[in-house]
Amino acid sequence: MRDDIDVLVHEVGPRDGLQSIQTIFPTQAKMDWIKREAAAGVPQIQVGSFVPPKNLPQMADSAEVVRRSLEIPGLTVSALVPNLRGAENGFAAGAHQIGVVLSVSEAHNMSNVRRSVAESLDGFSEIVAHRDADDAYKDIVLSGGLATAFGCTIDGKVEVSAVMRVAEEFLKRGADRISVADTVGYANPKQVRDLFDELYRTVGDDVPVGAHFHDTRGLGLANAFAAVEAGVRELDSCLGGLGGCPYAPGASGNIVTEDLVFMLEGMGLRTGIDLDGLLAAREIMERHLKDEPTQGSFVTAGRPLGFEPATAAA
C-alpha cells in the first residue's frame, strides 16, 4: 500500500452499487463517476464484473470500463469475476486486481453458483494457474473473497473456523490478499473484531486483508471501526450507499464512502481522499439514477466546524 495513506478505501459502487439497482448506466456515465471519484483521491475502484451480460446487463460494458479506467493516472482498477471464463476476460482487459468471491456458507454458495465451497476453491486454483501461465499477467493481484463470513440468510450462523479454513485455502492456492464480507448485514462490531483478531492469528499480519460491510442493520460504520481497530487497512464502500433496492427496503447497500472517509479522516487516519471531491462525484452519480435512493449522513450534515481531516488539503 502507498505510504501516504493509512487506510485504503476501495470504492465498489460501479460494481456492487450498480448491479443492485434497476437503472443501467451508460458507459460514459460510469466513466464520469469513476473519473470524478478518482480525482477526489480515491485510490482504488471496482469498476465492473465479468459475468455473462444476460445475467447482469448493467455490467455488459465492464471490459471497456476497465480499459478506460486504466487511463486514469494513479488509480488501481479492480473487477470481480465469478469463474475462469470471467477471469480470462478480466485479465485480458487489464484490470490491476481481480476479485473472486465464494460464500463460506455451503448453502449460500450452492444457491448462488451451484457449486460446493471446495469446487469454488478449485475454480480459484484454475484462475491462479491461468494467471501464472502468462508472464503478461504476473502483476495482477488476485483477491480471495469470503462472502457470508458473519452469517448467512440460509444457514444462519457461520462458524469462525469455517472462515479460517477458507481463508487458508485461498492463500495456499495463491491468493495475494483476502477480503472478508458481511454480505447480508448480520455482523456486529464485537464479532468483527473477534473474527479479524482470529484471522490475523491464523494467516499472519503480513497478508493484506480487506473488509466489506453492508449497512443493512445500521451497524456498517461501527463494524468498519471495529475492523480498523483489529488492524484491517482496506475497506470496501459505495458512494451514496448505492444499492439499497427500492423494492426491498431492508436490503441496504454497502457502507457509504463519504461517511466512511469522514469517520477515518476524523480519527486521524489518512485516506488520501478529499471529502468535497467525493460529494461532487456523488452528484454526478446521482444525476443518472432513476428511482433509486441513495444513503448517507455527511452529504446533508456537512463537516463539523473546525474539522481537520488527516489528509492535508492539496
Next chain:
Amino acid sequence: MRDDIDVLVHEVGPRDGLQSIQTIFPTQAKMDWIKREAAAGVPQIQVGSFVPPKNLPQMADSAEVVRRSLEIPGLTVSALVPNLRGAENGFAAGAHQIGVVLSVSEAHNMSNVRRSVAESLDGFSEIVAHRDADDAYKDIVLSGGLATAFGCTIDGKVEVSAVMRVAEEFLKRGADRISVADTVGYANPKQVRDLFDELYRTVGDDVPVGAHFHDTRGLGLANAFAAVEAGVRELDSCLGGLGGCPYAPGASGNIVTEDLVFMLEGMGLRTGIDLDGLLAAREIMERHLKDEPTQGSFVTAGRPLGFEPATAAA
C-alpha cells in the same frame, strides 16, 4: 445498576425526541408509548423536562407524565431540568433521576441559557442544596450532563481538558453521575474512546458515566460501540431516532434505541430488553406522529437468521 443487565439503555425519546418535533403528543399518547416500552424491558426512561411551558409546550405535562410513569413497576423515571425552579418541580413530581445539563463550550452555554459555565455550575450547586435540604428527596439521583463535549457549532473544537474540568466540578458539587453528550453529532469513535479513557482516569472507575450520541453524521452507533469499549455502561437513545427535524434534514436525532439494543445484544451484552417489544412500542409512538420522519434499520431488516440475543427470552 441491576446485576441482570450489562448496559443500561436510557430511552430519552419522550423528552429529547418529542421536544425536537412539531407534533404535541397528548399525555395519554406519551403514557401509551412509555408503558409499552417499559413493558419491553427498557429499564429507564426520560419522560419529560421541567421547563416553562411557553418555551416547550410539548413538555407542559411533564409533572403528570412523571407521576403516572412512577406507577410502572421497575421503571426508573428520569427528567431534565434547566435550573432550580425546574428542579423544585421535578423533585416534587417524584422523578427518580434528575438531569441538569450545561454546555462545556462557553459560547454554546451562553447562547443556550445566557449563563457562563461557572454560573451554570453554581446553579447546579443550588439544586444539590435543595435536594439535600429535604430528607424526602435524599434518594433522587442527580446527573450532571456535559453537552457539546465533542465539539460545538459555535466554538468548533472543545478541549478534552475543559470536559474534564466540568466533570470534576459536577462531582465536587454533588453529582451522583455524569453524562457526556455529543450534542451536535461531531464525534468520531476514536475521539469517543480517547475522551472516555481520559474521563475514567480523571474521575475514577466508580463514578457512573453515561453517553449521549446523535447520529447526525452516521457515526452514532460506532460512537456507542467505542464508548462501551471504553467502559461506559449507560447509553441514551431514542426509539425510532425521533427528533430528526423534517425542516432541517441535517439535524438528525439521537441514536436509534432498537438498533442500539440489537447491536448490544448481538455483542453478548444484556440490556434486559426484548426487541419485538421495542418494535411494538415504536408502532404506538409512530401512530401519533404527523409529518415527522423516524429512523432506524432494524425495523425494516429484522433479526438475522439464528440471532441469539444476550438477554434470554422471558
